[in-house]
Structure formats: C-alpha cells, structure tokens
Amino acid sequence: MELTKREIVHFPQGMTWEDIKVKGFLETSFVDWAGKVVSVLFLPGCNFRCPYCHNHLLVLNPEQYEDISLAHIVGRLAELKGWVDGVCISGGEPTIHPHLPLLIEEIKALGFLVKLDTNGSQPHVLRSLVNEGLVDFVAMDVKAPLDEISYTRTAGVLVNLERIKESISFLQKGRIEYQFRITVVPALHREEDLLKLALQLRGSSSLTPQNFNPQDPLDENLKGTSPYPDEWIREMEARIAAIVNS
Numbered sequence: 001m002e003l004t005k006r007e008i009v010h011f012p013q014g015m016t017w018e019d020i021k022v023k024g025f026l027e028t029s030f031v032d033w034a035g036k037v038v039s040v041l042f043l044p045g046c047n048f049r050c051p052y053c054h055n056h057l058l059v060l061n062p063e064q065y066e067d068i069s070l071a072h073i074v075g076r077l078a079e080l081k082g083w084v085d086g087v088c089i090s091g092g093e094p095t096i097h098p099h100l101p102l103l104i105e106e107i108k109a110l111g112f113l114v115k116l117d118t119n120g121s122q123p124h125v126l127r128s129l130v131n132e133g134l135v136d137f138v139a140m141d142v143k144a145p146l147d148e149i150s151y152t153r154t155a156g157v158l159v160n161l162e163r164i165k166e167s168i169s170f171l172q173k174g175r176i177e178y179q180f181r182i183t184v185v186p187a188l189h190r191e192e193d194l195l196k197l198a199l200q201l202r203g204s205s206s207l208t209p210q211n212f213n214p215q216d217p218l219d220e221n222l223k224g225t226s227p228y229p230d231e232w233i234r235e236m237e238a239r240i241a242a243i244v245n246s
C-alpha cells in the first residue's frame, strides 16, 4: 500500500518513519491477547537484563535485526483490517522509546485496539498512554516478590522498586483491562515466592504464572536447566488466583 502525506497524520515536522525502530513484525498471533487475533510489533532494547530472557538478542544486540519499515507495517495492517482485531506492542521494553506514543497513534488511526507488553519500569509513560486513550490492554511482567533483593536478582539490574509499585497501583485502579504475569524459573522462584507475590497483588484482576523456556536464555547458566513441570505451574496458577481474587 502506498502511503500518502495525508495518511501520516501524527508525526511532528522533521520526523520520519525511520525515527521509529521496529525489529519484528508478526502479522497474526492467536496467543498474545486472549480471544483476539493480533499483529505483534517487537521494539528493540530493554532496561532490564532478566537472566531467563529469551529475546536477549533483541535486548542486547538489536542491530543484528533489520529495521522493518513502518510504511510496510502500516500498509500491511491496513490490509489485515477486519481479520486482525488489534496490535500488540512488545519488545524488549517498548516504554523506553520516546516515539512510542507516535507509533501507537498511527496504529490507532487505522482503527486497531492496542495492547502493551511492559515491565512496568516507566509508570509515567504507562499513565500517559492510558490517559491519552492510546492503549486498551496492558500486560505487565512482574518479576518477583516486591522486595529489592528478589527483584534485582530476577531483573538482572538494580531496579527502582517504587516505580514498579507505582505501575502496579495505577493498573489496579482498573482504568483499563490489565494482566500481571510472572515467568517462573526454578533457580529464581520458589513456591513461597509466588504465594508472597500473590498476597502482595491481592485484589488485582489476575496474576498469571508462565513457564520458563530454557532453550536460549540470556544467562547461559540457565540454558538447558529444567523448568517446573507444567502441571505444577497449573496448580500454582489456581492457588495464586485464589489469593489474588480473595
């Protein structure tokens, strides 16, 4: 699809498509937003270094991936309209990019719902996106129980925990739909850690445990280590839900 000047409505003077970097574009996904068919955009870079991260090339060496032209993405999204319900903005960590609101405005202008995947480290960005009506659903990865030692160990960097708590509190107000998620790694999380976090997030809409993928993690020491059995994750999901929803 050929883009006309009129269609690029939200960019300030002097800014071009090339100022926004997108490194991955999955045209259709059935698993990224429950009940919806979505396209997924992957933005480069992240301010965390989670040892289990399976997107570490995108985090540490994003230059290894070609930039995907936004003109191409917008053109394909326009063609997918009617089949795809929304667009999931993922990464890396999307909220570290100053141009994120402009990117989402372009997607919104096409009439799509928008889901944001985030680590919750930029509460001011999250608040602004929600207040501007730019996101419809937020999936926030909570890394560990909300204490400095657990969080720093699991995020792989010193984390400003107050910012994480601010994002959690903001989402808990329920202005938009949201989901908290935690990737569960045996070397980092014990049963009591998950139950402690569930208690800390009591009253939230959900906290979903996800199993760790040991195939190609950021920290080579985790490579090939055994994840928890899927049945255990399912059992924990039910126990966590009982606490979070109580």
Ligand code: SF4
Pocket (backbone or CB within 6 Å): 046, 047, 048, 049, 050, 052, 053, 054, 055, 056, 059, 091, 092, 093, 119
């Ligand atoms: S928050 Fe962690 S898991 Fe997510 S992209 Fe960043 S380093 Fe990877």
